[in-house]
Structures are given as C-alpha cells and as structure tokens.
Amino acid sequence: MLPWIYGFSWNTGHIVFLGAFYTVLVIVGTTVVSALWRSRRSLRHQETEEIRWHADFHDLPAADRVCRHVLTGEFKKRQCPHAFDCRECDIHAKLIESHPLTVIANSDEDVFGMDFPLDRYYHRGHTWARLEDDGTVTVGLDDLGRRLLGSPDSLELPLPGERLVANGTAFNIRKRGAKVRVLSPIDGEVLAVDGPAGEWRLRIKPDSTDERSFRHLLRGPEVKPWLMREMERLQLALTAEGAAPTLADGGVPVSDISASYPGTDWDAVCGKMFLEG
C-alpha cells in the first residue's frame, strides 16, 4: 500500500490500515532478524551443544524428564525444570542441605548383576565421572551403557584439547545403525583418551572441582533407585509397541544386549536410554 498511488488520501481509515500493515511488516521482519542475530551470537559463543541438549531435553517423553527426587521418592511426580542441571535448582540445593547424602566410600552398588562403584558420580545419560587425586576427572561409560552398546561399529572420540560441556556431546558411537551421542557429565577440557580394552575413558581437566560442579550428578544412595528406573525404561523400550513388559525379574543383562534383540529398533532404544531427542 503506497501513499502516492491514484485515489489515496490521508484519511483515518487509510492511516489506520497503513499503520497496522507496516507494524506487521516491522514485527515479522524484526522477529526473523532477531532470531538470525541471536543464532549468530550463539554460534560465535559456541553454545551449540548447550542448545542441542535443551532441544533434546524438551523433546524427551514426559516420563523421562522426571526430577531425580522422584526417583528417590521425595516427590510423587515432578518434571525437572532445569534440563537435569541441578546446579541451577533451588529445590535440589535445599533438599541436599536438609538431608545430605551419605556415601560409603569404596563400596559397589550391584543392581541386576551390574557393577556400579560408588566412588564416582553418575550422569543420567549413562556416563560416570570420578575425581582423581591430581584434580583431573576420569569420564567413562557406565555398566548399563556398555552393555547397551556392546562392541560398537564405530567410535568418534574427542581429541585432546577439545572442550566438553556438561550435557553436551562427550563422544559418538555407532551401533547397529544407531548413532548414539553420549553426553558429557562435566564441563572441562579433554586431556587424554585412554582406558582398558573395550572401554573408553576420557581424562578431563574440569573447570572446577568444588562440590557444586558435581551437584547435577547422581551419587551414593541415589544410584540404585535411578538404576531400577532405568531398567524399567529399558524394559519398556525393548517391549513391542502396545505389549506389556516381559523381561523376567532376577536376570542379569548380557554383555551385549543389542545382540539379544535383533528385531528391535536399536536406534530408538539407544535414543531413549542415552537421552537423545
């Protein structure tokens, strides 16, 4: 609509219409430009991993976004509002303050025959982090994660010097057509990639080693209830659509679970268990 065209006059109707029309154009244009500008800023500040996790978390099924305090029975139902980053959570801080966790050092948690040593912290994406005496942190895949991936088809590990962010990608694994993004439990810089045969461990120089930096990770008595829940989730993921879970109680998961389920959509199972959207 152009004021200089034939028949145009500056009357109330035209002013209102033009005003509304140009306002709409400005809002739409500003929205797109603002999104582009914010995107550019995020890319320059290397926030991609953070954004990827937030987008993934948002897409997780509601049942997979439950607060850690639901697992331990303190809440009946609660969705985590902080994308599993309990460092930002006031409720978690208050609960930890009022009921500190008591961890028995050098003990193991044995759930369904899987080994979960309690000398370390666990991430809900099936990685663990152990603070070493020299101030570095060792990061590895937990026992259930290892059994889910068995012997992978391919592996993409980070290079020394690369930066990892908590809940961002630690490494990528391909297994039976599934590309699995294994999440990093902490923020830090990769120092080395090593570990015993069949295991991959990252040696990380953490940004900080104080208690708050590990607050988002599970430890001690939280591990068993979490694992019980994980086994339930695994049963559901392995069960055919619409059928009831049929995994028998009391069994021990085999070392390569995927080999026992050749007909299962392993991509979906891994996506669910490793918290990918």
Next chain:
Amino acid sequence: MANQIDKEFISRGLKRCSTSKFILWMAPWVALLIFGLYSAGLCLVKGLNQTNMDNRFAFGLWIFLDLTVIALGAGAFFTGFLVYILKLHELRAVINSAVVIGLVCYSGAVCVLAVDVGQPLRAWFTFWYPNVHSMLTEVTFCITCYLTVLAIEYLPIVLKNRRLREIPAFLVFEFQLHKLTYLLAGVGTFLSFFHQGSLGGLYGVLRGRPFAFREGFFVWPSTFFLFIISAAAVGPSFILLTTWLVQKITRKRLVRVEVLRLLGRISGLMLAVYVLAKTVDTLIWINRTSPERGFPASQYYSWNPFGTWILFAEIVVFGLLPALVLLTPRLRARTGWLVAAAAMACGGVALNRFVMTVQTLALPTLSFDRFLSYTPSWQETGTFLAVVAYGVLVYSFSFRYFRLFPEERDLQAAAPPPDKREEEPILAGRY
C-alpha cells in the same frame, strides 16, 4: 539402502511405514497434482475461457474453494492464539499439525487465486498499484503477510528434522526462532482476524446483490464479523477431524483423547456464538435489510434448488446441531459423535461459503435477469483437485519426516501425563 537413508530422516522413536509403501501412497496424489497443474496451466496460458465462468458468473468453484480452505485453515491462527497468547498448553499437542494445515490451506488458496486472477507476470501489480477502495486489497495484503508468517512458523518444524538439526546453524536458528514464535502467533492472529473478516465483508458490501448485502458497524457489514466467528469455530474442528483421520489412516495414537475433546469444546462454544449471531443477522436481514431494498427474502428461496432448506441446513443442521453435540460432555466423550459433529461443522462452513459465493451470483436481481446456473469445467475441477492433492502431499511428507504431534512418542511408550498438582515433596530423606 534407500530405506536406510530414508529412515535417517525420520524422527527417532517414531514408527513410519516403509519407503516403498510411502511412495505407493504418494503416487496417486502426485498423478492428481500433475493433472491439476496441467489444468491450471491451460487456464493460465489460454485464459479464463477454459472455465465455465463468465462476466455474470465471475465467482465459481475456485472462490468457493478459497473461502472454504481459508476458513478451515483458521485452525492455525486460532490454535496459535490459544497456545501462545492464552497459554492453553494442552493444545501444544496439535500446534505443529495446525501450522502445516494452515500453510497448506493458505498457500493452496493463494495458488488458486493466482490462476483465477491470471497474468502471473503482473502479480506484483496488486501490491504496487492497489485499489485503496477495495476490500480485496485488504484480503490480498493480509493473506500474503499471513502466508509469510505461516512459512516462518513452518520453518522450525522443518529444521527440527533429525538430519537437518545435525547442522549447527539450523539447530541454533530453529531454537532461537522457536523462542520468538509467540510474536508470530500474535501477528498471525491479528492478520487472520482482518482477512477472514474482509472476505466476509466482500459480500456484505455488494449493494447490487441484496441476497448478500448486509448492514453493519462503521465500514464493516455484519458478514465481516460472521466470517471471523465461523472461521474461529471450524478451525479447531478441522484440526480435530484431520488428527482423527491421520490416526485412523496410520493406526497410531497421535494425541490424547482429551486434546480432541478440548478442541471439540472450543469449537462448540464458538459455533454456538456463531449460530446465535447468524440467526440474529438472518432475522434482521429478512425483516429489515432486504425488504428496504425492495426484495422480500422469500423470493430468494423460490429458485430451485436453493429452497429454504438450504437456510435451515446452514443454521440448524450444520450449525446448531454440531454446536449442541460439541457442548454436551456426554456426547463429546464419544469419539463417533465428536468426529461427526466436527465434520458437520466443517461441512457447515463450506455450505455457508457456497451460499455466499454461488447462490449470491445465481439469483436474479434485475427485472430482465434470469436465474443462472453454473457447472465448473474440467479445467476448473482439475485445478481444485490439484490443491487437494498438494495438501495431502505436503501433509503426508510433513507427517513422515517432521514431528507434527509432539506427544506421539510419549503415547507409544504409554507414559502417564505429567501432573503438576503433585509437585509438593511428600517425604524428605528417603535416600
């Protein structure tokens, strides 16, 4: 191999049919689209002599289709308004599907309008040399702007595709754009409000057509408001209907039944308001507007096949009845009734747009006029079918590769819905 590549584009955890089955489903629609494009091409190249419209019967199947799909596509703006402005979060379950439906409806309507107007090389004239006295100018501007808004709203849905989001720039842009969607929803609501109204106003200002002419408020005839309310009423019904249809075709649970019932309730409420407003408008028109112009309303219904039955069908059968069904909790709770009522509501708006377009032009207004009849040519029908095929193709493609129903995966896993009422700690220290 092709299956594997195709699978990598499908969202994780969603079950979709095999590639060959999908191609088989798309093939007839592609054939129909090609036929339609050929028909439209004939109209564009050879002119409107390919249609059965003429100077007297200038509005036909295409305008009827435009008005109907724009009313049905109103679900996009109305659902966006309910979700982002009124914060009715339950409807997030269908918002992506609503955006796709809106995009399909509006882009389809714009394409048909382009064929109807002709001379595509001069399409920009409508923006550069607009007729400032025409309601169609407002319609053109609003529809173009809203189609742009819908395309921008569709972008995050596309960029959320599993493979595309692996590209960091796409992932980040989708994330940032999604955060600003409420602005686009607000603009979309504003634009839709006006162009739905202007489409109705277009008929209400036809002084030479007393069947359509209406009194109103300021520059807006009553049809301006009736079109807005009716579009807002049937938009949710059409989303309900399409969601149910997709569930039936794919044999999957895509949304919780409560969401469909909520859509039905909103639709019923708006439909009841519309039926009331339409009844009052019809009574004023019968008793005042039309007689004052020298036309007793009964004479409009003396031309077969447009008897009084059409008025009864429009207001009672396809208006009042579905409104009552959708507003009755016991009937709404039964899927059969819910879907039938939604279908009737959609049928009602199509009938209303047919009456406003075809019946208005068919009725004689001058003493030497005769009752006109019109049957669309195969080229017109072909173009119409192209829009239908285009809609099915875009929706099917979107359903396969994008997450149109965010709750689909949750429903497959049969997870219980989050209940925020139970967020209080029940027992501290149970480590």
